[in-house]
Amino acid sequence: MCAHVLVAEDDEMQAELIRRSLLAEGHTATVVHDGAAALDAARRLGPDLVVLDLMLPVVDGFGVCRVLRSGDQDIPVLMLTARSDEDDLLLGLELGADDYMTKPYSPRELMARIRTVLRRSGRAVDVPEDPVVRAGGIAVDPRRHEVRCDGLPVDCTPAEFQILLAMAGEPERVFTRRQLLQFTRGLDRASTERAVDVHIMNLRKKIESDPRHPVRLLTVFGVGYKLSGGRT
Numbered sequence: 001m002c003a004h005v006l007v008a009e010d011d012e013m014q015a016e017l018i019r020r021s022l023l024a025e026g027h028t029a030t031v032v033h034d035g036a037a038a039l040d041a042a043r044r045l046g047p048d049l050v051v052l053d054l055m056l057p058v059v060d061g062f063g064v065c066r067v068l069r070s071g072d073q074d075i076p077v078l079m080l081t082a083r084s085d086e087d088d089l090l091l092g093l094e095l096g097a098d099d100y101m102t103k104p105y106s107p108r109e110l111m112a113r114i115r116t117v118l119r120r121s122g123r124a125v126d127v128p129e130d131p132v133v134r135a136g137g138i139a140v141d142p143r144r145h146e147v148r149c150d151g152l153p154v155d156c157t158p159a160e161f162q163i164l165l166a167m168a169g170e171p172e173r174v175f176t177r178r179q180l181l182q183f184t185r186g187l188d189r190a191s192t193e194r195a196v197d198v199h200i201m202n203l204r205k206k207i208e209s210d211p212r213h214p215v216r217l218l219t220v221f222g223v224g225y226k227l228s229g230g231r232t
Contacts, residue, residue: 035059136229
């Protein structure tokens with residue numbers, strides 16, 4: 001099952017956790033952090049599902065759901081909230097939410113709920129089960145914890161693996177050092193934004209023919225890094 005999921009969550013750590021879980025399931029994901037951006041992305045991208053936090057800035061989740069349901073886009077919505085009030089649950093369902101989860105939640109349960117909503121809606125595409133993320137000649141297999149570059153195996157540290165998995169999932173997206181640092185949290189207690197530069201330098205030695213003149217793992221000066229090359 002493969003779908004494009006729009007994640008509207010103002011907590012960057014939570015949003016990234018959801019995004020990584022979706023990629024591991026074989027989906028693609030777009031992440032936004034406020035309600036106005038969610039409505040804009042839904043209009044432009046026409047996702048197969050919206051994972052929608054209720055407590056969004058600018059326009060809250062109720063407002064986003066109300067607009068989505070008033071238009072001609074029949075996009076399934078799975079609501080998330082830190083509040084467990086029955087009134088919130090009922091209002092969310094009355095507005096047309098397809099499912100509702102309260103925080104904290106298990107990422108595995110969230111993925112199971114997403115699969116259920118997608119099957120019910122009929123919007124997902126069934127594809128052979130293949131969780132490998134491919135971009136720019138790089139193949140990252142989150143289940144086997146393997147990386148290949150142009151078909152050849154690459155030996156990566158856990159932190160390097162998580163950075164490559166994230167960047168291969170969104171090729172051409174520019175990641176800041178702070179964002180890349182989040183992927184290594186828990187893998188290296190001493191990790192800092194400066195450590196991200198070291199990880200990138202080591203990755204270039206492994207996936208670039210000339211690490212001093214990279215063509216895959218590029219620096220975007222003043223911002224961060226990106227993996228060049230589209231999804232394959």
